Amino acid sequence: MITETPMMRQYNEIKRQHKDALLFFRMGDFYELFFEDAKLASKVLGITLTARSKGESAIPMAGVPHHAAETYIRRLIKAGLKVAICDQLQDPDEAKGIVDRGVTRIITPGTVTEDSLLEDKSNNYLMAILNTGNLLGLSWIDLSTGQFEVEDIIRERLFDEFARLNPSEVLLPEETVRNNMSFMEKIRVECKVMITSRPDWEFSVDTAYQTLAAHFGTTSLEGFGCETIGPALGAAGAVIHYLKETQKTSLRHIIKIQHHQINNRVLMDRATQQSLELTQTIRNGDREGSLLGVLDQTRTPMGGRLLRDWVISPLRVSADIKHRQIGIKELFENATLRREIREILGDIYDIERISTKISCGRANARDLVSLKQSLLKLPALKEKLAFCIADILVFLEQQLDVLEEVRVLIGTAIVPDPPPTIKEGGLIREGYDASLDELRYMSKNGKSWIANFQAEEITRTGINSLKVGYNKVFGYYIEITNVHKDNIPQTYIRKQTIKNAERFITPELKEYETKVLTADERAKDMEYDLFLQIREQVSSFTARLQRTSESIAVIDALSTLANLAAENRYVMPEITDDLELKILDGRHPVLDRRLGVESFVPNDIHLDGIRDTVMVITGPNMAGKSTYIRQVALLVLMAQMGSFIPAKEAVIGTVDRIFTRVGASDELSRGQSTFMVEMNETANILNNATERSLIILDEVGRGTSTFDGVSIAWAITEYLYQRIHARTLFATHYHELTELALLFPGIRNFNIAVREWGEEIVFLRKIVEGGTDKSYGIHVARLAGIPKEIIQRARMILNNLEAATLDVNGKPKFAPLKAAQEKKQPKQLKLFASREDMIIEEIRKLDISRMAPLDALNKLDELKKKLEIYES
Structure with missing residues (x-):
């Protein structure tokens, strides 16, 4: 036991x-x-x-x-x-x-505030979810910055928001964890996030309202625009309860709650965010190689976090985009101003997170010094912005609070190079506090005081052999030999008798002993108390520090995009409310930086959004179809961030959503095959896209049999053109789809140019108008090293298959040319050989030379009658 x-x-x-x-x-x-x-x-x-x-x-x-x-x-x-x-x-x-x-x-993963536990340029979100059926209440907070938001969403958008926010921890009601295991496990498995169950009452909307109003010291939430929020309010209440329980300190740096508005942001589902590799690559999840990895040249952590938000949530309203654009344009055109601003920003620390640590009582003296050094740079930054004329830059200059009183306080109180700990002394400047200076003097100058005391007592008593000593038992003492015992002053107090001498103390010596022996510890304690007072004083400026930090972040993001444009020959796109999408000599923003401007082959796109809405893009593997369509999506996204883009000229009619269906992947954990994932993603597009959306499709229908795949791809393209009218780029190997252009005037064919020399092919990477009837898959297989015997056999099989799917004119049978030439009303055509085509093929193959004349005549007459019936 x-x-x-x-x-x-x-x-x-x-x-x-x-x-x-x-x-x-x-x-x-x-x-x-x-x-x-x-x-x-x-x-x-x-x-x-x-x-x-x-x-x-x-x-x-x-x-x-x-x-x-x-x-x-x-x-x-x-x-x-x-x-x-x-x-x-x-x-x-x-x-x-x-x-x-x-x-x-x-x-916990969602509540860390220490620098060493966080990524500088990424937010660390704690999220709470209240599941009320089809409507979900979401609330998320970055405790290290105080950013606190709420949003009611439909269930289908949950994992899109997970992809955007990438939370570290999720709070769920105990009832959900207990009775909706499938929902909980779906979150845990798909998002690889820690799930923490919390009492159901913490998610009560009524309780949450009171909790939030009490936290913010308000009578309502109307001032935050959250008065009409639904279940998200309950989720926000659970967040505050959890933080109070885990942090056991002040949460006063959480000064506001924001209603996340989606009507002024471009929406992108999880598949789109992943396939466009906005913040990390698909292959290994690295930031390097993503769009953000290319764009992020920010000089401050705050700017880096803001730029990430701009990438994953571009603007939707043209006026907002232009507001940003004009600020970038001014910095783009003024190289000296841009360079000077970026130099200043490079010396500014993470004010946002430092202010949080101060407010939470977790900042050390080095954090305060970093804050002071950052504030030292703000007057110069404000001065540089004072002559700007762009509205956004004028506003930022006005919002930039230099917080002079904070800088003076820290500069006066804290030494320039303090130790990392706050209880071992060495933090407070000399001259800041007289009592502390006295204690330090005693601690450092005790020996000189004793020497002076000893000299004074020798003079006063006339005893030249008098000496002041110290031991751990009696402390400080005056020792006088017995030879001079008759001259000992009456004010001396006998303490100890030793051989040939007596030891004494005096009230003055005892008082000083008390001061000296404890001076060092008392000084450390006093420094600690003074530091806490100073930190508390600085924490009263938290709201102002956060506003200044927000301004610095925007200045950093704008100057970064301006610098990218200047260094890489980007142009400012024209932003309109029309549906036109026109980009001349557009370049892929990531590959352009990797390969260099001179190496990357630029391409155009022009869809007016009214007459021309769909591009069917054919061509071989490795030619660049996927690169091209992703390039268009990324350039539109960059333009709606307010950024300049790698192109010669561009007109961007704003989009409300960007959809992509790219690549092949399964989700075996959910029991879904590659084709099922493909169809789920495609269904999401067809059910949610609008006329203002941009749709990027790559090889839809490839996950099933050829005829099934062509049928589905054909029908989807017709639906997008006839029902949704969205601007669509469809890259496909199904060159049969090129016949859609014969039926619908708004569908245009393009292909990636290829040159052939015998069995060799060269990919020109240039998109040209017109369709192609070759996929060059066998050429690519040969380049990959597939054995020659297999290549030869594949060519033989391909020739047989192509012969079986051509009509008498050598054209694919999917859309008869006659129908297009007669300009009949567009309709869904049969994708397989018609009875008419079968009869013509039977006539063509009829070998009359081997038949009796009468038999041949009868057979031809029979087929001719059948043909006349079908043609009529």
Whole structure:
């Protein structure tokens, strides 16, 4: 039987309150973990698993040094675990028994604020979801910045928002976790995110309203535009409850809640965000190689986070886009101003996250110095913007608060190069506090005071052998040999007799002893108290710091896009409310940077959105069809960010949504084949696209049999043209679809130019008008190294297949040319050989030379009558 010691009893009581977290239990200079926590931590962290006690009473145990705890916590959080920090709440020297301990903070993936646990240029979101059926309430917060938003969405958009926000942790009501396991598991598996269940009452909309109003100190939420929010309000309440429980500190840096508006943003579903590789590549999930990886030359972390938001949520309203554009244009045209602004920005730290750490009481002196150094740069930045004329730049200059009082306070109080800890002294400038200066003087100059005291006493007493000494038992003392005992002043107090001498003290010496011996510790304590006061003073400026940080982020993002345009020969697109999409010499923004402007082959696009709405693009693998259609989508997206784009000229009629259906992937965990995923994504487009949407399709129908695939692709293209009227680019190997252009005037054929020399082919990467009837798949297979024997056999099979699908004129049988020439009303044609074609083919193959004359005549007459019937 294990005997529970008082300390382990304390541990067990605290652990029972935090069962879902690893308990970091402070013992001296270490955080210790016990039982299952120790086993799990030793496995994840690779630290030694030891034991407390031996034999049957042995308790598994592992520990990490408290000064290095952040490093270990980072690894645990990345592994999707929670950590409860249990600190000593009193000085062990003052404890009469067990040291008081308590949990001071719970760190979870969605609530970290430490720099070492966060990505500089990415937000770290905690999300709460209230599931009310078809309508879901979403709320998300980045605790490190105070950004707090809410949104009611339909269920189908949930994973689109997950892709956009990429939350680290999701809060769900216990009822949902208990009774809707499929919903919970779908989130866990598809989004690879930690799920935390919370009491149902925390999601109550009524309770949430009161909780939020109390937090913001308001009587209503009308001022935040959240008065009419539905279930999202309940999710927001759950977020605040969770933060109060885990942070155990002030949340006053959360100064507002915003209603996320989708009517002024371009919507993109999860498949589109992934296939366009907006923030990370499909292959390995790296930022390098994504659109953001190319665009992000921001000089501050705040600017980097904002630019990411612009990439994944472009603007939809033309006036808003132009507002941004004009600011970028001014910085683009003024190279000196742009360079000077970017130089200043390069010396500004993450004011947004520093202000949060200050407000939460977690900032050290170095954070304050970083803030001061950042504020030092703001007057110069404000001065540079003062002469700008673009509305957005004028507004940013006005919003830029230099916070002079904060800079002066920190500069006056904190030393330029403080230590990382705040309890060991060395933080406060000399001259800031007279009492602290006196303590420091005592601590540093004790020996000189003793020497002066000794000299004064020798003069006063006339005893030249008098000396002042010190030991740990009696402290400071005056020692006088027995030879001079008759000259000892009456004010001396005998303390000790030793051989041939007496030791004495005086009230003055004792008073100074008390001051000197405790001066160092008292100075450290006073510095700590002063630092807390200074930090508290700075925290009162949190709202102003956040507004300034927001302005700096926008200035950074605008100057970055202007700099990209200048360095890479980008042009400012014309933004209109029409449906026209015209880009001359457009270049893929990522490949353009990789290959260089001189190496990348530019291409055009022109859809007026009224007469011409659909491009059917054919051509071989490796020729560049997918690159071209993605390029168009990325250029439109960049234009609606307000950015200039890599092109010679562009007119962009704004889009409300961008859809893509690209690539082949399965979702076996959901029991869905490649073709089912393809059809799900296509159905989403057909059900949600509007006339203002941009649709990018790549090889729709390839996941099934050829005839099935062609049939589906044909019907989808007709539907997009006739019903939705959206601007559509359809890249396909089904060159049979080129016949759609014969039936519908708004569908145009284009192909990627290829040149053939015998068996060799050269991809020219240039898109030209007209269809193609070759896919060159066998050529590509040969280039890939497929054995020659297989290539030869494939050519033979291809020739047979093509012969079987051509009509008497050598044309595909999918859309008879006659119908197009007669300009009949467009209609869905049969995709397979008609009875008429079969009769003509039978006549063509009839070998009369081997038949009796009468038999041949009868057979021809029979076929001729059948043909006349079908033609009539």
